[in-house]
Amino acid sequence: MDVAEIRERLLRDESIRERVARRAYEIYANRGYQEGQEFEDWLQAEYEILPDLIRHEQQRLGMAQAAIEPEVLVGEGVASLHGSASAGNATKTAKSSPAKGTKKTAAKKAPTQSKAADKKTSKAPQA
Numbered sequence: 221m222d223v224a225e226i227r228e229r230l231l232r233d234e235s236i237r238e239r240v241a242r243r244a245y246e247i248y249a250n251r252g253y254q255e256g257q258e259f260e261d262w263l264q265a266e267y268e269i270l271p272d273l274i275r276h277e278q279q280r281l282g283m284a285q286a287a288i289e290p291e292v293l294v295g296e297g298v299a300s301l302h303g304s305a306s307a308g309n310a311t312k313t314a315k316s317s318p319a320k321g322t323k324k325t326a327a328k329k330a331p332t333q334s335k336a337a338d339k340k341t342s343k344a345p346q347a
Contacts, residue, residue, distance in 0.1 A: 226277050227270060236273065240265045 230236050243265035244258070251257070 221281060223278075224253055226274050230264075230270060230273050230277065236269075242268055243269055 232242075240262065244261040245266050247261045248254075248258070251261075
């Protein structure tokens, strides 16, 4: 979203228009209540108020976009790791360690659980 779109959206907000109007009135009062420059007063008030609001909105939109992008970047980062030789070795090492540990753990737990189940079944009185 570009600055003009953000500005238009901000100015559709009633509270922001009121804030600009109050500042325009302050400018008018500081000029000694001289009439005929209402438009210039309004533009001056917008110039003072809107840049900070636009910057804040851009940051908010950037953070929202950043919240979406890491998912894409993580996927791209993994793909790029596989492409390089040194990164590929690191990936293989990282993959092999957890996989072996997981397999051993799974292998140890599965027979233990099934043996316990078999013992309960064999000890149960048969009818």
